Amino acid sequence: xxxxxxxxxxxxxxxxxxxxxxxxxxxxxxxxxxxxxxxxxxxxxxxxxxxxxxxxxxxxxxxxxxxxxxxxxxxxxxxxxxxxxxxxxxxxxxxxxxxxxxxxxxxxxxxxxxxxxxxxxxxxxxxxxxxxxxxxxxxxxxxxxxxxxxxxxxxxxxxxxxxxxxxxxxxxxxxxxxxxxxxxxxxxxxxxxxxxxxxxxxxxxxxxxxxxxxxxxxxxxxxxxxxxxxxxxxxxxxxxxxxxxxxxxxxxxxxxxxxxxxxxxxxxxxxxxxxxxxxxxxxxxxxxxxxxxxxxxxxxxxxxxxxxxxxxxxxxxxxxxxxxxxx
Amino acid sequence: xxxxxxxxxxxxxxxxxxxxxxxxxxxxxxxxxxxxxxxxxxxxxxxxxxxxxxxxxxxxxxxxxxxxxxxxxxxxxxxxxxxxxxxxxxxxxxxxxxxxxxxxxxxxxxxxxxxxxxxxxxxxxxxxxxxxxxxxxxxxxxxxxxxxxxxxxxxxxxxxxxxxxxxxxxxxxxxxxxxxxxxxxxxxxxxxxxxxxxxxxxxxxxxxxxxxxxxxxxxxxxxxxxxxxxxxxxxxxxxxxxxxxxxxxxxxxxxxxxxxxxxxxxxxxxxxxxxxxxxxxxxxxxxxxxxxxxxxxxxxxxxxxxxxxxxxxxxxxxxxxxxxxxxxxxxxxx
Numbered sequence: 214x215x216x217x218x219x220x221x222x223x224x225x226x227x228x229x230x231x232x233x234x235x236x237x238x239x240x241x242x243x244x245x246x247x248x249x250x251x252x253x254x255x256x257x258x259x260x261x262x263x264x265x266x267x268x269x270x271x272x273x274x275x276x277x278x279x280x281x282x283x284x285x286x287x288x289x290x291x292x293x294x295x296x297x298x299x300x301x302x303x304x305x306x307x308x309x310x311x312x313x314x315x316x317x318x319x320x321x322x323x324x325x326x327x328x329x330x331x332x333x334x335x336x337x338x339x340x341x342x343x344x345x346x347x348x349x350x351x352x353x354x355x356x357x358x359x360x361x362x363x364x365x366x367x368x369x370x371x372x373x374x375x376x377x378x379x380x381x382x383x384x385x386x387x388x389x390x391x392x393x394x395x396x397x398x399x400x401x402x403x404x405x406x407x408x409x410x411x412x413x414x415x416x417x418x419x420x421x422x423x424x425x426x427x428x429x430x431x432x433x434x435x436x437x438x439x440x441x442x443x444x445x446x447x448x449x450x451x452x453x454x455x456x457x458x459x460x461x462x463x464x465x466x467x468x469x470x471x472x473x474x475x476x477x478x479x480x481x482x483x484x485x486x487x488x489x490x491x492x493x494x495x496x497x498x499x500x501x502x503x504x505x506x507x508x509x510x511x512x513x514x515x516x517x518x519x520x521x522x523x524x525x526x527x528x529x530x531x532x533x534x535x536x537x538x539x540x
Numbered sequence: 541x542x543x544x545x546x547x548x549x550x551x552x553x554x555x556x557x558x559x560x561x562x563x564x565x566x567x568x569x570x571x572x573x574x575x576x577x578x579x580x581x582x583x584x585x586x587x588x589x590x591x592x593x594x595x596x597x598x599x600x601x602x603x604x605x606x607x608x609x610x611x612x613x614x615x616x617x618x619x620x621x622x623x624x625x626x627x628x629x630x631x632x633x634x635x636x637x638x639x640x641x642x643x644x645x646x647x648x649x650x651x652x653x654x655x656x657x658x659x660x661x662x663x664x665x666x667x668x669x670x671x672x673x674x675x676x677x678x679x680x681x682x683x684x685x686x687x688x689x690x691x692x693x694x695x696x697x698x699x700x701x702x703x704x705x706x707x708x709x710x711x712x713x714x715x716x717x718x719x720x721x722x723x724x725x726x727x728x729x730x731x732x733x734x735x736x737x738x739x740x741x742x743x744x745x746x747x748x749x750x751x752x753x754x755x756x757x758x759x760x761x762x763x764x765x766x767x768x769x770x771x772x773x774x775x776x777x778x779x780x781x782x783x784x785x786x787x788x789x790x791x792x793x794x795x796x797x798x799x800x801x802x803x804x805x806x807x808x809x810x811x812x813x814x815x816x817x818x819x820x821x822x823x824x825x826x827x828x829x830x831x832x833x834x835x836x837x838x839x840x841x842x843x844x845x846x847x848x849x850x851x852x853x854x855x856x857x858x859x860x861x862x863x864x865x866x867x868x869x870x871x872x873x874x
Contacts, residue, residue, distance in 0.1 A: 238685065264685065270715070275674050275708025282678020285663055286613065288685060309668050310675055317654035319647035320870040322663065354871050378873035 215398050219361075220390040222368035223253050223329075227291060229400040230375040231261055234289060237375055240267040240276055241293030241330070250295045251331065251390055277303030277328070281310045281380075284326040289375060294330035297346045297384060303328075304349075311380035312355030327374045329383035332360070333424065333475045334523055336388065340511035345476030347423065350382040351452040351485070357406055358452040360384040362427035364394040366450055369404030377406060384452075386425045409456035411463065415445035418533050419463040421486055422473040423449040426524065430473050433529035440530075442537050452482060457489050464490055468499040469536040473529055478506035500536040505529050556764045558832030564606070564763045565823045566841055568598035571622045572820060573842075573849045574631060578621065578638055578652075581853060582798045587638045591652045592619040596793040599819035600725050601626055603766025604693060604786075607774050611688070613679040615663040615672045616695035618653035623695070627660030631848055635856035643859030647866055670703030672696060673722065677709040680720035680783070691719040691777040699730025701744055707751075710783070714751040717782035721773045722748070724787045725760065731796040732804040745787035753785050760790030761817040791817070 217225065231237045238261075243250045245258040245268040258266040269276040273294065280290035294300040300307065311324045334343035350358045357379055361367040367385070374381040396402070412427060413434050422430040427448045434444040445463050449456065464470050470490055472483035483504035490502055508522045534540070556564070575593040582591050594601070597619075605626040608614070616623050624634050629645055637644030638652050645655050655665040663679060666672040676694025683690045700706065701724050713720045724744045728735050735742050745755035754776065758769040766788060773784045791813045795802040802810075827833040 267716075270708075270711055272708040272711065274705045275677075275712055278671060278674020278705060278709065279678040279681050279712060282615070282663070282675035282680075283682045283685065284678070285675065286679050286682035288682050305668055305671060306674065310666065310671055314654075314656075314664065315873065316870045317646060317650040318656040318664065318870075319645065319649050320873075321646065321656045321658050323873055325873075357872075 214395040216393050217364045217368070217396045218391055218393045219364045219367045219385070220251065220253050222364040222396055223371055223385065224255055224257065226368045226371035226375070227254070228257060228260065230372055231257070231265060233400065236287065237289045237291065238265040238267065239291045239293060240269055240280060242269055242271055242295050244268060244293050251387060253390070254293070273299050273302035274306065277306040278310065280326055281306050281324060284311070284324045285314065285322050289325045291327045291329060291375060294328065296342060297330055297332040298342050298344055300328065300330070300346070307350070307356070307380070307382065308353055312353050316355060323378055324380050325378045327371070327381045327383055329371070330385060331387040332384035333386055334512055337514060337516065337519060339514040343512040345474065345507070347384060347452050347474065348476055348481045348485070351482065355380065356453060357381045358384065359406060359450065360424040360452055361450055362389065362424055362448050364392065365396045366404050366410070368396050369402055370406065370450065372403045373406050376403070384424065389425055404450070407451045407454045407456055409459040410448045410450055411445060411459070412448045413444065413446040415443040415467065417443045417467055418469040418471060418537055419445050419447060419460070419467045420471045420473060420529065420533065421447045421449055421460060423452065423482070424475070426473040426475055429524065429526050430529055432526045433533065436526070436530055437533050440534070440539065442533055442539065444533055455485070457493070460486060460489065461494050464494050465497045468497055470498070470502045471505060471529065471532040471536060472502065473505045473524060475507050475524060477509055478504050479509065481506055500538065503532040503536050505532050553765050553768045556767070558827070558830065561823055561827050561832055564602055565820065565827060565838070566845070567602045567626065568763065568820045568823065569842060570845050570848070571598045571602065571625055573845050574621060574625060574634070574852070577849045577853050578635070579794065579798065581638070581856070586857060587652065588640065589651055590618065591638065591798040592796065593792070593794045593798070594619055594622040596813070597725060597727060597760065597790045598622065599763035599766050600723070600760045600788045600790050601695070603763045604723060604770040606767045607770035608691070608693065611661060611690040613661045613663060613683070613690065613692040614695070615666070615676040615679060615692070617669060617672050617697065617700065618665070618667050620653065620655055620665045623662055624655045624657060627657040627662035629655070629657045629660060631852040632855040635852040636859045639856040639859070640861065641856060641859035642862045643855060647870070648862040649866070649870065670696065670700045670705050673700065673703070673706045674709045677713045677718060677720050680713060680718035681716070684716060684718050689719070689778045691721055691774055693721045693723055695723045695725055697730065698724060698726040698728065698735055698739065698744060699733070701747055702739060706747070710748045710751045710753055713783035714748070714753055717780065719777035720783040721777060722783060722785045724785065725790055726787055727790050727792045729792070729796065729804070732800065734804065745785055748783070748785040753783055755785040755787065757787040757789065760788035761819045761822065763819055763823060
């Protein structure tokens, strides 16, 4: 084990896969000379050179298309978006060109590509720079969607994403980049796509979360323990394919579910999990599922309003108490 | 810095040999007979959805394809039947894709707009106008990354040439000197909107000027001229001089798709082009004038091609619909 920040873990994942496979390359805005807008690609230009670490112009739709075309010919691009907010310019290529072509071609054209970058709210950057796209991309058959929390998962899942023969959307979080945790050493370590992780065992209520919301769920669980509520935290890690079995097994044990996400509640990941549990564990529920999500507004700039709009630890505690019928 | 220019041809275009002309004739006639049959089958309700025919534009893909070699990549939009035929795909499998059958090239899951031939280096068959230009730059990028001398040809229309990602692609291709040939098939109408009503500056071969891209313009109803100009474009790319724009002036006889009655232009306009500029008739006239062939021999070719197309139509109707189990296959690579 070695203690790494999420930022270092992501960089190491890319470097290891680029060493192992000459078809893997990184392209995006500021990934080379600048060493990454958030310094995730630190040192990669120096090790791999300008042909494999490519600064692009500010032209998201164009370079997403270029990467996708290169993948159709068998290369394995990692396309970095400075943030997923800017990937809105490129979403046509992610969906129509990358995700659907295998199906439309009857299996003829594969598209092994990773679209990665920070997702969700950062701090005080207002509505256009602060959106969670988990449910947007999670909606699309043909895509795999990953949103890791720990440094180990960031590394292991990014390596799996790069090796995966399908298009993968890899949602990072700017506020997690500096968080440090233990990562298994060595280039053989990977984490399988599509497997959730129970990061805290508990008996009384299941709390699902992903990305930065796992941090908040863990803080909530500590406070809930002091109130006599023993929460089980499921880190979804992968949004698509969703590990429904792990969630269902946990709910069958605790009989209660609180879902957490930073994105908007309408048609969100929590709504999907609610449907899943309704369809497949209805008789196990002792309380209605509760969703903790971002408020249904564009994210405001003012510090107090921003805090109100984003889901907080206290919101998770309130939801957990409600489903446990504790006041 | 290179600038766009209309190519002067002081010596004119060298005439093609009899064998070359016959080869073009045969290929173009195959495309036309295929599309005529597809139009007929659409009218009979055997083909669904959107169906965009290539009739009138045959010299474009035929001439350019003739300038390419093994490993050169091709990509286009939704008007892709001709490109599939020229990539060497079986007419039966193409027609069966149009009818949505199991024997279709995409197993019936793509339809008229989404067909691919990896072995023939044809990368589709894309339905979002302009998307194929960025993807085509990506195919050129892959050649550049691998350090080979292969080129990529991206076909798009005068309508698509106004899409923002076309300019994004020009910029990156020029910046990295990608071996990309950007072919603007200018058939004068973006669906129902004429160039006059959609495009501020209509010299489309100049579309790459702001990025230093050289541009060529050619009469797209003359297959020999198209081939000769494509040869120049291919040589430019193979020599490592980066991307090039090739505007091909052409015309489609049918509506934008089968559901378009084409009321935005006069019947006389269409009839005039057919009578004066038809790419197949022009080759036919040359073949006969130069005594490379005669009426009877050309009729024989037509008969043979009609046989191939009738077999394709027969197959496309007798091939079964896809198995229900195919619904969930090919969503992911296992």
